Amino acid sequence: MSVLQISGLRKQFDGTEILRGIDVEVNEGEVVGLIGSSGAGKSTLLRCIDFLEQPDAGRFRLEDYEIADVASAAKADIAHFRRHTAMVFQSFNLYKLKTALENVTLALTDSRKIPASQARDIASEFLARVGLSEKQDSFPDKLSGGQRQRVALARAAVLKPKVMLLDEPTSALDPENVGEVLDVIRGLADQGQSMIIASHEMGFLRQVADHVVFMDHGVVEEEGSAEQVFLHPGKERTQQFLSRARV
Amino acid sequence: MPDIFNPSVILSDIPAILQGLPVTLEIVVFSAVIGWIFGLGLALVKMHRIPVLYQICGIFVSFTRGTPELVQLFLAYYGLPVIIEYANYYWGAGIPVRTLPKMLFVLVAFTNITAAYSAESFRATLEGVDKGQMEAALSSGLSRWSAYRRIVLPEALVVAIPSLGSQFVSMLKGTSLAFVVSVVDMTSAGQLVASRTYRYLEMYIALALLYWILSGAFSGLFRVVERLLKRNERVSEGLRASVFVQRVRRLTGREEVERGINVGVTDIRTAKAV
Numbered sequence: 001m002s003v004l005q006i007s008g009l010r011k012q013f014d015g016t017e018i019l020r021g022i023d024v025e026v027n028e029g030e031v032v033g034l035i036g037s038s039g040a041g042k043s044t045l046l047r048c049i050d051f052l053e054q055p056d057a058g059r060f061r062l063e064d065y066e067i068a069d070v071a072s073a074a075k076a077d078i079a080h081f082r083r084h085t086a087m088v089f090q091s092f093n094l095y096k097l098k099t100a101l102e103n104v105t106l107a108l109t110d111s112r113k114i115p116a117s118q119a120r121d122i123a124s125e126f127l128a129r130v131g132l133s134e135k136q137d138s139f140p141d142k143l144s145g146g147q148r149q150r151v152a153l154a155r156a157a158v159l160k161p162k163v164m165l166l167d168e169p170t171s172a173l174d175p176e177n178v179g180e181v182l183d184v185i186r187g188l189a190d191q192g193q194s195m196i197i198a199s200h201e202m203g204f205l206r207q208v209a210d211h212v213v214f215m216d217h218g219v220v221e222e223e224g225s226a227e228q229v230f231l232h233p234g235k236e237r238t239q240q241f242l243s244r245a246r247v
Numbered sequence: 248m249p250d251i252f253n254p255s256v257i258l259s260d261i262p263a264i265l266q267g268l269p270v271t272l273e274i275v276v277f278s279a280v281i282g283w284i285f286g287l288g289l290a291l292v293k294m295h296r297i298p299v300l301y302q303i304c305g306i307f308v309s310f311t312r313g314t315p316e317l318v319q320l321f322l323a324y325y326g327l328p329v330i331i332e333y334a335n336y337y338w339g340a341g342i343p344v345r346t347l348p349k350m351l352f353v354l355v356a357f358t359n360i361t362a363a364y365s366a367e368s369f370r371a372t373l374e375g376v377d378k379g380q381m382e383a384a385l386s387s388g389l390s391r392w393s394a395y396r397r398i399v400l401p402e403a404l405v406v407a408i409p410s411l412g413s414q415f416v417s418m419l420k421g422t423s424l425a426f427v428v429s430v431v432d433m434t435s436a437g438q439l440v441a442s443r444t445y446r447y448l449e450m451y452i453a454l455a456l457l458y459w460i461l462s463g464a465f466s467g468l469f470r471v472v473e474r475l476l477k478r479n480e481r482v483s484e485g486l487r488a489s490v491f492v493q494r495v496r497r498l499t500g501r502e503e504v505e506r507g508i509n510v511g512v513t514d515i516r517t518a519k520a521v
Binding site: 140141152155 | 398480
């Protein structure tokens with residue numbers, strides 16, 4: 001069953017078209033890997049889904065909630081999408097003045113209206129899942145990059161989003177921190193969390209992605225199962241990209 | 248010895264001058280609190296370029312920052328009654344102009360000044376907050392207002408505190424102008440004393456000392472507030488102690504020192520003592 005359906009998504013910045021009619025679908029429990037060179041529009045696509053960028057055209061459907069024309073999405077539409085999706089950013093974007101635990105708790109108490117003590121219990125359980133129980137009172141600037149991104153993953157996962165949007169979650173990390181973050185993402189995928197991951201970690205995507213979408217210059221150039229796209233790419237442009245990316 | 252200058256008068260003047268202290272504090276604290284709220288509003292209007300309001304705020308800030316405080320005090324003193332008279336005439340507001348407390352004009356003038364100066368500090372610090380903070384909050388479902396209130400504003404405030412603090416101190420000194428509209432603040436109180444004793448120099452020395460002490464105290468207070476708000480940079484005593492121990496270890500390289508210090512070092516004071 002499809003959880004998220006994006007069709008005909010367009011977005012331009014200052015007259016330059018970054019997304020030129022994108023169709024993407026995420027099924028229940030599916031991991032969609034988004035690949036493509038920098039500037040292909042992967043980040044913009046994820047940011048449009050969360051309305052951090054205002055899309056110019058397209059149709060979004062999240063389960064049975066549909067926005068027929070995203071360009072004129074109402075406040076309630078945007079709120080619905082933000083409520084049921086959760087974003088993980090390349091640069092973590094943890095709240096600087098809040099501890100790891102408070103970072104994970106905030107949306108629970110503020111937008112989900114869960115009582116503080118209950119929210120703290122839930123948040124601390126999620127921090128335990130990402131292996132950071134001992135760091136729950138640490139502030140972001142006292143954590144390593146990998147730890148920060150794990151907090152960010154807990155902060156997103158705790159909201160039980162229908163789809164999680166991961167925007168190059170390991171690109172800003174030291175190589176030695178990449179593994180721990182990928183492990184957490186793999187764990188979430190194993191638990192059936194639907195997600196879209198924009199990433200340059202081809203080896204990882206090959207293992208965890210059910211479906212891979214190759215984007216180039218604002219269009220979906222090729223898509224299919226991980227095996228199909230990585231091992232038997234149909235388009236020349238995909239082959240070119242993958243050979244350079246050394247899968 | 249001729250009795251030209253009498254240092255003992257400096258001390259004896261202080262209690263009388265301090266009678267004006269509550270008024271001085273009232274002016275500066277009231278105008279700071281209300282002025283900062285307005286200043287924050289002005290900053291938001293400026294940042295979001297809200298039409299019409301944006302232009303009005305721009306003129307207000309530029310005018311207020313570009314004119315002497317004394318002139319503004321007089322503008323409020325003579326201008327407000329005129330506005331009220333018109334309001335009474337056209338809308339029958341019925342506000343008694345002649346019995347309005349003089350303090351009101353002082354508060355209006357200083358609130359305006361604080362608002363205009365703090366607006367720039369707020370704007371700069373709000374714009375300085377990483378956009379990712381807002382995006383993270385929005386994407387996890389917080390409303391824009393919630394995101395501002397819980398994430399962006401506290402972060403901006405921490406950065407703004409030093410400049411708000413120095414504005415507060417300069418406003419504290421500025422309150423000495425209140426005497427021109429016969430509000431009895433510290434300066435006025437001092438002048439009243441000196442007009443009886445004719446010891447003007449002694450009184451002004453006492454007054455200067457008091458302002459100096461107050462300025463120092465408030466500067467210190469703002470530093471404390473800043474440190475409290477920068478909660479992510481606060482280091483626990485335990486951690487500071489362990490850092491200190493490491494430093495001692497590095498400097499001495501002596502095993503027994505290390506052993507000695509490791510025994511029961513619970514806080515920085517003990518560590519230093521050891």
